[in-house]
Each structure stands twice: as C-alpha cells, then as structure tokens.
Amino acid sequence: MSITKTAGKELQRRNIRNEIIRRGENGESFLLYMETVFEFHYKKTYVRTWWDEQLAQALMDVFHGVIDRLVVSMPPRHGKTERVVRMFGSYIQGLRSSLKIQYGTYSGTLSVLTAVDTKDIMESEIYREIFPEVAFNPKLNLKEHWKLTAGGEFLATSVGGSNTGIGADIFFGDDLLKAADADSKARRDEAYNFYNSSVLTRLEGLKAVILIMQRLHEDDPAGRVIKLGGLAEHGGLWHELRYPIINEKREVYKYRNTQVIREPFTPLDPVRYGLDFIEQQKKEMSKVEFKRQYMQDAEVSEAGHFKREDFVYVSDADLPEMYRYILVDPAESEEASADDRGIPVVGKWTDASEIVKTVVLDGKYGKWDVYGTAEQIISLMLKYPDAPVLIEGAGGGLSLVKVLRREMLVYNAKAQAQGKPQVSNGITVFKPDNQSSKNEGIKLMTAPMEHHTLVFYKFMDTAFMEQMEKEFLKFNPERKSNTDNIIDPISKSYILPQCTAKKNLPLKPEQVQRRKKKGKNGGWSKI
Template sequence: MNKDMLKKMLAQRELARRSLKAHLEYKFQYYYKKPLLNNWHIDYMCEALEAVLRGEETRLMLNIPPSYGKTELIGRTFIPYGIGKNPAHKFIYTSYGDELSVQTSDEARTYFKSKEFLNIFAHENLTTDQASHWRLPQGGGLYATTIGGAVTGFHAHTIIIDDPMKASEATSVAVRKKVSNYFSGSLLSRLDETADKKASIVIIMQRLHKDDLCGELLKEHGNQWLHIGLQALNDKPKTYSYGNFIYERAQNEPLFAAKHNLADLEAKKVQMGLAEFSSQMQQDPSESDGGVFDQSLLSGINDYELPELSEYIFVDASESVKSTSDDRAIVCEGWAIDELERELCVMLDCFHGKWEEDEFCDKMIDMMIAHPKAPLYIEAAGGGITAHRLLMKKVTAVNAKFRSEGKETIKNPIFSFTPRKDISKNASIMSMLSYYNVGQLKVRNNARGLEQIKKEFKKFNPEKTSNEDNCLDALCKGFVLNGVVSPKKMTDKKPLENNRYALKRTWRI
C-alpha cells in the first residue's frame, strides 16, 4: 500500500469514528468489499440516529418502505457503532421473529469482532459472547429478543424495535394488541434511565395498519416522538431537514430510484394492490371498505384456452346451517406453471350454500364427478369432521349404484386436513392478492358460482370479520396449504394473455 492510499484509509477510519454515515460507507468498502448503494434518505436517518446517541432525541420513529436498508443501518451498523463510541452503552433489539432477531444480533456481533471494526474502535474481548446476547466488560452490548419474548433482568439505554409484526398479520387485532401490550408492559420497563440521562427508543418499520404500534403511539403520544415518514413516491415537493441535513425532494420523485424507479413503483402498486402499497410503500394506512381486490384486474379464461392443470377440490364446511352462519363452499381450482415459470391458478367451479349434511355430501359428489382427477380436501374442523365421515359412506353407496348401472365410479382421493393456526382467514385470503393483481389467478368464464366469486372479491375487507367470503376461504386453501398443490408445467401452450373483465364503473371502490 503506497503512502497516499494509507493516508486515505486512515482518514476514512477517523471519519468512521466520528460519523455514522461515514462508518456505514467504510463498512461496505472494507468489510463487505463492495460500494454502498447510496441515497439521501440514508444520510437523513443517520443524522437522526446520531442525535439519539447524543441523548438529544429519546423517541425516534422511522417509517420506511421494506428493503430500503433499515435493518442494515439500524441493526447491523448503528448498534456496533454506538457501542464502539461508548463501551458502556446497552442495547435491546427486538423484531417479529426470533430467528430474525438472533440473526441480526449475530451479524452485528460478527462485525463488532472483525479486524475492520477493531481498526476503528479497539475494544476488549466480550465477557458474554452469544448470538443473541453479547457484552463488553464495561457493560455495553446487545440483547436480542422477539416481540413477546422475555426481557427480565436486562435493561438498555436504547431499545430498538424493528418491524414488530409481519405484513400478513396486520389485520389481526390479537397480534396488534400483543405488540402494543409488549411495548407498554415489558419494553418500557427495561429502559435504563437516570436522573440526568434519559434512555431512548427507536422504532423502525413499514406501516401496516392504521392501528399498528406507530399508529397507536402517534395518536396518543404524537408530540413525544420525532416522526420521520418516508414515502416511496411523493405527490408534491417536500423538504426534509434535521440537524445539518437538508434535502429538497421534487414532485413524483422516487424515494430510492436505484432501488425502485417510477416504472418499478407502478408495477409494485399493481402487484401489491392499492391498499398494501399505500400502507407499506407510502406509510399511509387507511381503513378499507372493500376494494382490496380491484375489480378491473379480475382475469377470466375460456375453456379452449385452459392449459393442462393439476386440479384440486377444497371444501369449507360451516359447523351450522342457521341463516346467520357461514355458507358452506366447495371450490375446484387448477394449477399450472406457465412458460415464463410463473404459477397460475384457475378457479374452475364453485358451489356454495347453507346445505344440510346429506345435500352437502351430494354437492361434493357432484364436484368430484365434474372433476374426476381432482383430490378433495375437507377441513377437519367444525362441520367438516362430520361431513368427511358422511361423505366417505355416501361415496361408497353411490359407487355401488354406478357399478350396477355400468357407470364410471368416483375415484377421487378424499383427504381431511388440519386448518392452519398460524395465519388468520383474512390473511389467507390476502395471500391471493399478488397473483390476482398480475393475472396469475384467473376464473373460468363459464364456471359455476362465478358471480358469487366476483361478489366476494368485490366485497372482501381484510379489516372485518364476514360470513360472506367462504368461497374465497375455500379458494385460498391452495395458496396456503403447504405441500398440497403441485402445479403442472405447461410445455405446448403459448403464454396466456390476461383477459380482464370489462366491469361497470359502479363496481369500482
């Protein structure tokens, strides 16, 4: 290394001791050995985070789209940097999943022990050296846990909350309440405060719901928080400033063009749907009254266009047949992998109604006769347990009758399945949205029950519990039941064009 290169490296090290942003750039160059994908929003966040370390900000809330560098900055870089500057500084880091929290902690610890970091902040060996908990002799270090995890016995000068819940759980009142209770009941009591020094909390997350943790805190204690909300795309010019940082953002300027340019954001809006795009990318969650599934994006397919499909019948069995109970629903759907290596799902037929057990079995048999190669899956819960037992008996009787008449017998395999407990019905239905938005979830144009499916797509609201979405509940089973669906690969068909239904404007929400 020549003299000029050495002087430059020593200057970079000195800057990395003084500045979080310079430290991040140094880390990418010497530790990751690649350039930082730079953008102004990183400087903006670094400026606010430096104020947290100085004790000038004790409540910082950062709302930013996913995959825009927040965990790298906050979890893997800010924490080691903060402990390097003050070896007595204690952090608690928490996120929605234990695996994610521990992995982030372990990556921060690995960097903290690296020669690249030691060239900036020399330190003693760790007295506690575990993936989820590491600490210096001076007391500073990191304890990582998950939302709801135990933090007894640990206190921190800075608590970092990074995405406290999954996007798929945003509609769950129970999950939102769990996050809120954990924040107020456990985390706040873990702040290590003294009379002359206040401890700090940093929340960094994409907005998922109007009543998520950020929504709740802004509504009740908004004046106590420095709130930085960064939209992926702004509809008017805006000035961002904090400390020595200032940036003039033009109208319709992507937040991070190197990550998502205008075309990317438009495509993402279609893929995610307006409601999710507004929340996660624009940090503007609003209560939806249906319209999550944009009716203009509903894609149909004619029988002669159908590729070869792997067919499946899914049954949603309500426990009661009272007028106020859910409908029973039977859906046959077909799956394929198209020439562009994309999964395609086609809703082939749908039956629904409040049937007594005998008629319910007849409807399932009708569906199996119409789709003789499709295995039938019935949920082993509520009325499904009884219906499964009665169906097996009735199929035996029907087959005896068919044989005596010289007809083809029913050979569809019949299975029961345990409903998933880790995902709500509404979250399961929402799992179809990305397929729906890009035309990879289609409906057969002459499908039985087509109007009911259209009606349920139109009215579905993930914020509300409903007994009018049971066909969707049956349809989505192919999207959420692991290891059940095996799509056929299309080999001799041309890529399918998206035949959007031309719906009346009054259908738009």
C-alpha cells in the same frame, strides 16, 4: 513514487478516516463508518440516497441524547434494518462500549439473524481496525446476546420473548407487527403490550427508543405510540421520519431544524427500486397494501364522522347574494420554511327560514413559505374583492400579516402602473381560541353537513377540493392530531363573530319554483 511512500500515504488516509469515524460528532461520521464497512467488510460500494443524511443525523441525535423517541417508517427491502440495527448498532457500541442495546422484532428467528449479522460486523477486521479496544466478554458471548468487556450489552428478543432483568440504553423495535397480522386487533395489542410492558420498563441511561417499520395500520405500534405520545412538532414526544417509496408532488421532509426537498416522482432508492419496479408493485399488490407498506399511509380514508353522502355540491344558480370571507390559518411556527396550508373562501347568508347557510366557494392548498402564502391570498383577494381576509394571530400569523400588507403595496404599485385592478380587501387579525381545541371547532360543522346547510361550490379549485374532501372524510374527533389544514379554517366561519350572514334576502321566483320541485333539505342538488 515508491511502494513505501504509497503505503505510507494509504495508512495516513485510513488513520484520518478512522479518527473522523471515532469522533462520532454527527451524521456524517456515521455515514463514513457505514461506507467503510460496506467497502472492506461487504466488499461493496455504499450508494447514498437523498435521505441518508437526514436519517443519519436523527440517529446520531439519539446517541447524543438530543432526542429519545424516533419513528422511521419506510417500505420493505429499503435498508432500514441494515442502517439502523446492523450499522448504527455496531457503530455506537464502538463509540461507547458501555452502551446497552436491546433489539426486538415480531420473529425470534429474524431477531437472532440480525444479531448474528451485527456481531459479524463487530468481529470483522475493519471494525477491529477502527475500534481496537472493543472486546467481547467471554463469560457471555452468544449469537443473540453478548456483553463487551467495558460493560456494553446487546440482546436480541421478540414480541412475546423475555428480557426480564436486563436494562437498555436504546431499544430498536424493528417491525414489531407482522404484515399478515395488521388487521388483527389481538396481534396489534400483543405488539403494543410487549413495547409497553417489556420495553419501557427496561430503559435506563439514555432511555431511548427507535422504532423502524413499514406502516401497516393506523393502530400499528408506531401509530399507537404517536397517538398516545404525540409528535414533537406538536409538542409531543415522538420525532417521525416517514419516507414513502414515491411522491407525486414536490415534498419537504423536515426533521428539527433541517429539511430535505424531494422533487416529484423521485423514488426512495432510485438505484435499486426505480419507477419500473414501483409500477410493477402497484399492479400486483392491492391498493390498500401498497398504500400502507410502500406509501407509509396507514390512515383510514374515511373515519366515519363526516360521511361522503353528506357532501352537497351546488352551482351558481343555487347561490343567492352572500357575505364572503377569506380565512387563513397560518403556520404554527414563525419559521420561513414551506408548510402545508389551506386558504378557504366561504360565503354565508340566511333566507326566509332564518337558518344560516354556508358555502365553501373556493380556496388554495399547497406548500408555501410566508411569501408564497401572501401571494396566494392576494390572488384570492383579486378574485373576491368584497371578501375581508381573516387571519389567526397565533404562530406565524402576525408575521404573515406584515408580509401580506407589504406585498399588497408592491402589487398595487405595479397594478396602478399597468392600469389593472388593485387589491383593497380589509385584513382582520383574530385572537386564537385557547379554550377550545381544533377538533371541537371542526365538530361544529357536523350538523350543518348532515342537514345540508353547509354546501360546496362545484367549480372551486380542483386541488383544494380534493384535499378538503380527504380531510373531512379522514377526520376523527378522538384523535389528538388530524390533518386539518383546510377544514380547520373553514370551521372558523362557525366561530368568529366577524363571519356574519347576509340576512333575509328574497329568493328569485325561478329559484323558489326549482326548490319546491326538489323538495327536502332546502332543495340542494347532490352531485
């Protein structure tokens, strides 16, 4: 093949590539742009990670006006500034050179350096090849503040800096809080006040905000805006992509109608920061800092409403006869995708004191779709054949009931053929309580926990027990959204009229003697 034909084919390939990039249709267009800049400007090969496509699509959704609030949290040195500011910022000003961007971080120096890098990309040969019509306005062409001839603008500022009188279609907030200042309320307030007074009042056009950061505190800028505005999945403002450096269990990362599955122990960036690096960081950092900065878990482990000392665990010898219930809080939507779910088994009774006592006997916790949930319920039905199943009729509850009844028929047919026990537990669908919030229901368990009339069976499923304890200890009634996949259905045993207690059962002589010796609070033994 002649040199002329080879050059012609290469030119054709580049023209096709550039045309796809210029269309800017979706996340794939952006990733192609990023790979091209890496190849021809950085002289490096861009290696995609397992989450790149999801992040790229979310960013392009901001550009296209599909969403206008996005939080991206990931560990240090994992390329969040590179992807979101240098690459995405330069890309969208090429797609729409009238776009106005403001970029802020906790440090004025860092803001300027990132702006210089972004401008360097836009002045590169490959950028001019892709976007030949983009030109800088000579009247304002500074390293931290420039305008384009088509009206676009880029301003780099910082917390405490000035952006008076300058509007923005999109604001990039990149680590508005310094890690060393995370525990300072004054610094957290300063960062949020900058966002609230200097950013929100300057938005125009797209009126979009993208916050990228490592989580540092539950009240850091990302935590505070989510607390006030809520998450989109719960009807709020903010879409959140949270990527910890490692995972111990199989996890599903959802964004709008897409999801990414992450198998256990998959590093966020396996090429640059593998398992050896992660283990080294664990050894050298404090547990709190590693949890915050690398695992993106800024929540306090104990909020103080439910106290660790009020957990009382009991054994079979401590339990009388009781009525038992399997409580199911279905997924909030009718989608078939897997979701976090908890299915507790609760027992209730009264003794001569006429005080209702409750024990959490067992349960299941995990990520299941509707069929997986039905399978878990059936396993509990077999274990507790006298326990009716109570399912809330909200969200995907009715769909779950249909699937559960069908799966029971399938199971019973197989059990009959094999001579095994069949499931015959009753199923009741209860109406959701639209008058009270979940938090109000969960708070009903406060007094029973303190007085030890709500206790826990020490031999329940281990994974369920661990998650249940975490949810109780983290619960904060002042937060709009708590992790309550287990404790919310447990609280239904204090609300539903169907959850009655077995009454006035006489205690066995040996139980009476044991409780007299143990004394206060009904004699429950703490473990």
